[in-house]
Amino acid sequence: MPEKWTNWARNQSSNPHNIFKPNSEGEISEIISLGVAERVKVRPIGNGHSFSSIGLTDGFLVSMDSMDRIISIDREKLQVTVGAGITIADLNEELHKIGFALPNLGDIDAQSLAGAIATGTHGTGINFNSISSAVVGIRIATGDGSILDISESKNSEFLAPSKVSLGALGIITSVTLQCVPAFNLKILEFTAKLPEIISRFEFEESNADFVEFFWFPHTELAEIKICNKTASPSSRTNRVSRFVNDEVLRNFGFNLINKFWLQFPNSVNRSVKSLIKENARPERIDASYKVFCSKRRVKFLEMEYSVPREYLFDAFREVQSVIERLSFPVTFPVEIRTLCADDIPLSMASERETGFIAVHLYNRAESKNFFHDVEKVMRRFHGRPHWGKIHNLDSMTLANLYPRWNEFTEARQALDPDGHFTNPYLERVLGY
Ligand SMILES: Cc1cc2nc3c(=O)[nH]c(=O)nc-3n(C[C@H](O)[C@H](O)[C@H](O)COP(=O)(O)OP(=O)(O)OC[C@H]3O[C@@H](n4cnc5c(N)ncnc54)[C@H](O)[C@@H]3O)c2cc1C
Numbered sequence: 272m273p274e275k276w277t278n279w280a281r282n283q284s285s286n287p288h289n290i291f292k293p294n295s296e297g298e299i300s301e302i303i304s305l306g307v308a309e310r311v312k313v314r315p316i317g318n319g320h321s322f323s324s325i326g327l328t329d330g331f332l333v334s335m336d337s338m339d340r341i342i343s344i345d346r347e348k349l350q351v352t353v354g355a356g357i358t359i360a361d362l363n364e365e366l367h368k369i370g371f372a373l374p375n376l377g378d379i380d381a382q383s384l385a386g387a388i389a390t391g392t393h394g395t396g397i398n399f400n401s402i403s404s405a406v407v408g409i410r411i412a413t414g415d416g417s418i419l420d421i422s423e424s425k426n427s428e429f430l431a432p433s434k435v436s437l438g439a440l441g442i443i444t445s446v447t448l449q450c451v452p453a454f455n456l457k458i459l460e461f462t463a464k465l466p467e468i469i470s471r472f473e474f475e476e477s478n479a480d481f482v483e484f485f486w487f488p489h490t491e492l493a494e495i496k497i498c499n500k501t502a503s504p505s506s507r508t509n510r511v512s513r514f515v516n517d518e519v520l521r522n523f524g525f526n527l528i529n530k531f532w533l534q535f536p537n538s539v540n541r542s543v544k545s546l547i548k549e550n551a552r553p554e555r556i557d558a559s560y561k562v563f564c565s566k567r568r569v570k571f572l573e574m575e576y577s578v579p580r581e582y583l584f585d586a587f588r589e590v591q592s593v594i595e596r597l598s599f600p601v602t603f604p605v606e607i608r609t610l611c612a613d614d615i616p617l618s619m620a621s622e623r624e625t626g627f628i629a630v631h632l633y634n635r636a637e638s639k640n641f642f643h644d645v646e647k648v649m650r651r652f653h654g655r656p657h658w659g660k661i662h663n664l665d666s667m668t669l670a671n672l673y674p675r676w677n678e679f680t681e682a683r684q685a686l687d688p689d690g691h692f693t694n695p696y697l698e699r700v701l702g703y
Contacts, residue, residue, distance in 0.1 A: 317386020321659035395608035408447030583626025
């Protein structure tokens with residue numbers, strides 16, 4: 272009886288033929304060869320934190336959980352080589368111990384490193400890039416089971432494509448990351464009227480290191496998060512008040528609101544409005560990775576698109592209109608972030624300065640129509656979908672959105688010409 276696999280948000284599940292947890296590159300090569308011999312597709316998987324069907328397979332699912340160790344450290348170059356299955360949380364702790372850090376991170380740290388880079392997981396910062404940009408080397412088991420070393424000096428034509436690979440080029444076994452010296456961030460967070468938050472965001476975008484904001488639908492309020500690098504030490508925080516804010520209000524209380532929402536969708540607006548007030552949280556200083564990442568315990572569904580930075584607020588206003596027209600309330604905030612352009616073929620920020628708009632719904636809500644309407648807006652602004660989040664685009668449309676698309680398809684032709692790692696999601700977005 273095949274074992275069932277389900278993602279974090281519980282909106283995707285499959286019954287893989289087998290779930291493998293290899294301990295070595297040798298075992299990975301054997302699994303791939305077995306798949307080829309038995310004509311069973313092989314799919315690498317991380318921690319199941321994608322909302323899209325990117326990880327689904329009825330073939331061999333290969334979890335990299337056991338390959339999660341630090342392999343080597345180059346203190347001179349500030350580089351580490353790590354097993355691809357390490358979680359971002361464990362990686363952050365290990366880096367901190369040796370005085371290193373990643374330059375930028377996303378909202379959470381539960382993903383595996385390989386899963387995070389495979390989908391171009393990102394945070395915010397107009398002068399910064401996604402986690403994938405920190406990759407300077409990769410070892411990957413390709414379609415014929417052989418292991419390929421990829422870096423600037425070896426097989427360099429595959430380096431950029433393999434930084435965001437959707438798991439389509441092979442099974443990444445280890446990753447070499449360019450780190451920076453560990454740093455502290457000072458964080459300022461406050462809630463105010465949306466026009467004030469937007470003008471502060473636009474100011475801080477070029478003045479602060481990292482800035483993002485969250486608009487609370489059906490209200491005129493938004494929360495901004497401004498982070499700056501600082502040489503000052505971590506501040507002493509009131510653990511009780513942080514627990515109340517981060518866990519009781521943002522996770523437990525929020526979960527209750529969403530359960531209530533399912534029962535009484537029309538009365539939840541009032542509850543949300545009465546909970547969200549203009550306020551400022553005390554400034555605090557902490558290690559960068561503790562500031563970038565938070566816990567998200569309430570299960571939700573997410574769609575995120577990137578648009579050219581210059582269209583960010585036009586697209587945002589149209590998303591606001593979509594929400595206003597809905598017949599039910601949206602209880603999750605809309606998140607706005609930015610990123611510098613990069614040179615990775617399938618990155619959401621490939622060759623363009625980028626603004627991100629993310630919309631979320633409780634995972635038990637009916638999301639189809641809402642996401643469909645948001646997607647229509649995004650398409651008008653040349654939006655590119657997050658590979659790990661919900662979207663409906665296909666290869667014909669996607670190919671026109673990425674100037675370096677062919678570089679990726681050529682790499683795939685070379686590394687997995689027969690599509691051993693494919694699944695229905697990849698068939699849709701890549702064409703086979
Ligand atoms: C609560 C929450 C918050 C999030 N916040 C953010 C955010 O702030 N920013 C953002 O950009 N995204 C965010 N995401 C999305 C998430 O970062 C991505 O979907 C990411 O891919 C999940 O990592 P994972 O390890 O769970 O990968 P999975 O979902 O398990 O897999 C994703 C892809 O990675 C591939 N893959 C995994 N391991 C390997 C390997 N060893 N070799 C080759 N391919 C591999 C898989 O084949 C698949 O294609 C969030 C998701 C959740 C649930």
